[in-house]
Amino acid sequence: MLVSQDRSMAPLDADLCWQAVVGRDAGQDGAFLYGVLTTGVFCRPSCGARTPKRENVRFYRTAGEAERDGLRACLRCKPLETAGMRARMLALVRYIEQNAGESLTLVHLGRQAGMSPAHLQRTFKAVVGVSPKQYLDNCRLRGFKASLREGEGDVTGAIFDAGFGSLSRLYEKVDTQLGMTPMEYRAGGRGLEITYAVSRTALGLLLLGATDRGLCFLQFGDEESELVEKLRAEYPGAALRAMPEPPPESFSAWMAALNRHLEGQAPDLRLPVHVRGTAFQMKVWRYLQSIPAGAVESYQEVAQGIGQPTAARAVARACASNVVALAIPCHRVIRGSGELGGYRWGLDRKRVLLDQERTQAAASAIT
Numbered sequence: 001m002l003v004s005q006d007r008s009m010a011p012l013d014a015d016l017c018w019q020a021v022v023g024r025d026a027g028q029d030g031a032f033l034y035g036v037l038t039t040g041v042f043c044r045p046s047c048g049a050r051t052p053k054r055e056n057v058r059f060y061r062t063a064g065e066a067e068r069d070g071l072r073a074c075l076r077c078k079p080l081e082t083a084g085m086r087a088r089m090l091a092l093v094r095y096i097e098q099n100a101g102e103s104l105t106l107v108h109l110g111r112q113a114g115m116s117p118a119h120l121q122r123t124f125k126a127v128v129g130v131s132p133k134q135y136l137d138n139c140r141l142r143g144f145k146a147s148l149r150e151g152e153g154d155v156t157g158a159i160f161d162a163g164f165g166s167l168s169r170l171y172e173k174v175d176t177q178l179g180m181t182p183m184e185y186r187a188g189g190r191g192l193e194i195t196y197a198v199s200r201t202a203l204g205l206l207l208l209g210a211t212d213r214g215l216c217f218l219q220f221g222d223e224e225s226e227l228v229e230k231l232r233a234e235y236p237g238a239a240l241r242a243m244p245e246p247p248p249e250s251f252s253a254w255m256a257a258l259n260r261h262l263e264g265q266a267p268d269l270r271l272p273v274h275v276r277g278t279a280f281q282m283k284v285w286r287y288l289q290s291i292p293a294g295a296v297e298s299y300q301e302v303a304q305g306i307g308q309p310t311a312a313r314a315v316a317r318a319c320a321s322n323v324v325a326l327a328i329p330c331h332r333v334i335r336g337s338g339e340l341g342g343y344r345w346g347l348d349r350k351r352v353l354l355d356q357e358r359t360q361a362a363a364s365a366i367t
């Protein structure tokens, strides 16, 4: 046996793990996972993807550890999907959906799944992408929206029917609701309809993609076809369509806000964002939205800000995997040394954006 199959806490032997990765050794699937820091993805040893460079690889015993490092499951080898566990978690997902109006505890859910609360918490998160509590909140939020759509008109009633218990608890959830539901996330956007348009800006071509709930893609590029390919790669399961003429009202409003922002007339860009990400990425992205225009923070400061002071490198990777430029202002995070660090859309653009924001902030402080 190459790598120990037991789940003891003994550290993984990195050399043996690496041999298994190079050899795509299916016999080691389940014994460990490897993460590729440059792509932000983690894989089973047997994954058919191109063998990464050794220096970019890290080894993990569990998917949970890889996710805590800001990595996400490879779409090719699907490392989270051990058949039995996945079936149990999906059954639990259905149970939560059907009983979202009840008061559900982790102990209760654990009993349903035949697992201890702590084991359930970890497994659910590894398979579904969020904790049972977050999933439950999502269901309640959807239930709330649905009962409003059905035209009851009774907001208070809908809040209680959805299991929120109070108005303030609902708004807490709405405010922090940045992400797609876990199922949307796992399905690569399947079932979503994404409308997109490309416009010419001072910083180059900008492709804006949106679902009916908000922006899901906002990226700079040089060629329209290349930008559309990137959109497709990010949401392989979604139906894409070019913006109809005239564009829907919400879309025109978002575009106008963006243009004002890029022309320097509206420093704070507050657009609804509808993106997919791991729980860790979501946390980082939400935090970035709290950094005001004109300010910058280091990766380390962001890590401290989200209460995970040792996660500066994972923060940098979460910044690099942001798919909505500007609306999640990852350009406001730089190196502790004051160097600009990286930017997915090129350092020149980062420099222009920061200079522009600094100048505006200084000007508005004076007047």
Ligand SMILES: [Zn+2]
Binding pocket: 042, 043, 044, 047, 048, 049, 074, 075, 076, 077, 078
């Ligand atoms: Zn893989």
